Amino acid sequence: MKARSQTQTQVLFVLTLAITDVVMAAFAFLLAYWVRRLLPWPDEAQEMAALSEYSSIVMIHVASILGVFAFSRLYQIARSQARVDEFYAIFASTTVGTLIGVALASLLFKKAPWNWITRGG
Numbered sequence: 001m002k003a004r005s006q007t008q009t010q011v012l013f014v015l016t017l018a019i020t021d022v023v024m025a026a027f028a029f030l031l032a033y034w035v036r037r038l039l040p041w042p043d044e045a046q047e048m049a050a051l052s053e054y055s056s057i058v059m060i061h062v063a064s065i066l067g068v069f070a071f072s073r074l075y076q077i078a079r080s081q082a083r084v085d086e087f088y089a090i091f092a093s094t095t096v097g098t099l100i101g102v103a104l105a106s107l108l109f110k111k112a113p114w115n116w117i118t119r120g121g
Contacts, residue, residue: 010077018066018075021066021069030051057105064097064100064104065101074089
């Protein structure tokens, strides 16, 4: 059997990272949905839509996180990067990606009945 070339290995590694990021971003959204639904803090959730109605927002969330990760060069394999620097880059990129996702979702779904921003909270 032929050994894989270094380029094929890098592509497989980056693809695996991206797939893992997609799954984890979607799982984070799902977890946040259920935590909000189950915990009555600060007030009990009012008129929450079914999870299936948020599928387009999940797509926007995942796409914005992947886009920011790609622009932040998190998918480029660096030879020697300190763990603290890598943690900071991931944390900052996740924060920016989430903010971009929230902004896009609120702009694109302005008239949605479940959009609490346009209803005044």
